[in-house]
Amino acid sequence: MTRARLLSATLLAASLLPASLLAAGVLLAPRGARAFSNHETFDRGPLEPAPETGQQGGGGGRHFTGSRLDGFTCAVCHRAEEPLDPSELQLEGWPEDYVPGGGPIDLEVTFPDDLLSAAALEIVRADGRAAGTLELIPNPTPADLCPATEPEVPTDAVHVVDLPDDRTVAVSDACALTVERLRVRWTPPPESVGPIWLHVAAVASDSSSDPTGDTVFTITQVIPAMGEVTIPEDLESTCAIRPGRADHGPAVGLLIGLALWARRRRAAARRARRVDARS
Amino acid sequence: MKLSMRAVPEHPSEPRIERARRHAPALVVASLLLGGCVLAGGEGEPPATNRTDFNDEVYPVLLRDCGFPECHGALSADEARFFRVYGPGRSRLDPATDPLAPYTPEEREFTYERARSMLASATRAEDTLLVRKPLAVEAGGAAHRGRGESGEDVYLTTDAPGYQALLRWAETAYPPGAP
Numbered sequence: 506m507t508r509a510r511l512l513s514a515t516l517l518a519a520s521l522l523p524a525s526l527l528a529a530g531v532l533l534a535p536r537g538a539r540a541f542s543n544h545e546t547f548d549r550g551p552l553e554p555a556p557e558t559g560q561q562g563g564g565g566g567r568h569f570t571g572s573r574l575d576g577f578t579c580a581v582c583h584r585a586e587e588p589l590d591p592s593e594l595q596l597e598g599w600p601e602d603y604v605p606g607g608g609p610i611d612l613e614v615t616f617p618d619d620l621l622s623a624a625a626l627e628i629v630r631a632d633g634r635a636a637g638t639l640e641l642i643p644n645p646t647p648a649d650l651c652p653a654t655e656p657e658v659p660t661d662a663v664h665v666v667d668l669p670d671d672r673t674v675a676v677s678d679a680c681a682l683t684v685e686r687l688r689v690r691w692t693p694p695p696e697s698v699g700p701i702w703l704h705v706a707a708v709a710s711d712s713s714s715d716p717t718g719d720t721v722f723t724i725t726q727v728i729p730a731m732g733e734v735t736i737p738e739d740l741e742s743t744c745a746i747r748p749g750r751a752d753h754g755p756a757v758g759l760l761i762g763l764a765l766w767a768r769r770r771r772a773a774a775r776r777a778r779r780v781d782a783r784s
Numbered sequence: 785m786k787l788s789m790r791a792v793p794e795h796p797s798e799p800r801i802e803r804a805r806r807h808a809p810a811l812v813v814a815s816l817l818l819g820g821c822v823l824a825g826g827e828g829e830p831p832a833t834n835r836t837d838f839n840d841e842v843y844p845v846l847l848r849d850c851g852f853p854e855c856h857g858a859l860s861a862d863e864a865r866f867f868r869v870y871g872p873g874r875s876r877l878d879p880a881t882d883p884l885a886p887y888t889p890e891e892r893e894f895t896y897e898r899a900r901s902m903l904a905s906a907t908r909a910e911d912t913l914l915v916r917k918p919l920a921v922e923a924g925g926a927a928h929r930g931r932g933e934s935g936e937d938v939y940l941t942t943d944a945p946g947y948q949a950l951l952r953w954a955e956t957a958y959p960p961g962a963p
Contacts, residue, residue, distance in 0.1 A: 562873020565848035581852035
């Protein structure tokens, strides 16, 4: 009798196994699509529907490079409890100085291995406008390409986008693990424009639709103005994060005044009591 | 060195409760000042505003500039701010919602009520928290403490289109020139 029950329980478990595996697969699968995997998403307005999918939630022109006119980096959304080592993101080609009207310089941001990554890059002058020009490097290799979708050919993962306020951003799509880098060709401005900032913000994703668990990398490099070796302090501080502090000065002054007033009143009361006691 | 405090005997004619009553006004003023309360102007109730303007102009601006998960989105309970913005591509009111699905009426309503509350306790549109907080101190705004690398001013000048949209909406609650 007991053996028969054991046999029927085993058969029942075996019959439910495929359904259980399917349910577990559904539960463990990433929820929804990755939110900002395509550069066009950054350009669309937050409530502007995508032409084909009707999806909303665009960046409204923000590309989260961390530059002085953009303001924010990818860290406003993405965060990892245990972020990767900063050295996992490599920058090559950024010069220590520039020659106005000089030839183009190739820059390369290499992503961490085996992680779905994307980056945005911007080169600006002190007022936040673009410094020089950015363009794609010709002849992309498989490491620069999103995979082909039949019958189309592979597309370049990196795009150069002109923005309002005379800004230009290079941004890579997070389309596949095969994309290993963001490469872009920078031509310095034809005339001296003072210090020049390079801003890079990148995300190494855990491939979920959730922004948690994603490491954010930021790189800021500066080329001083010609003939200078340091950045003027007032310009440097505009790039820094400045936590605000409420102005409590008047309140503190009034409190000190109240304390002194109360002390004088106590002293006067003590003197009056002494006089009363003597009399 | 040992320090000792000598107890001051109370005067029989001034019991402790009487002294507390005498100092109560000063304590109230002190707590209000340190608490940052607004003493003048405003009833503390969110004012009436133009709802259409919010839907068309302000909600997209708040999504674009404020509603990021690490800023005014859905942080954990101990990190969450009062002012929160929900919608597509940002934090969702229902976390199970597809990240890029169109906004829900509930999300826009929640955001509207929180934004309207940020207009309370003021007498001029320029003085409301919603308008002052994102503006740089150098341009007349209030200090804006964000999180990590996002802790900086949202609008550097009063010419910023986002600032202008917020100001126009705040002026539907506090019309310029009104007493």
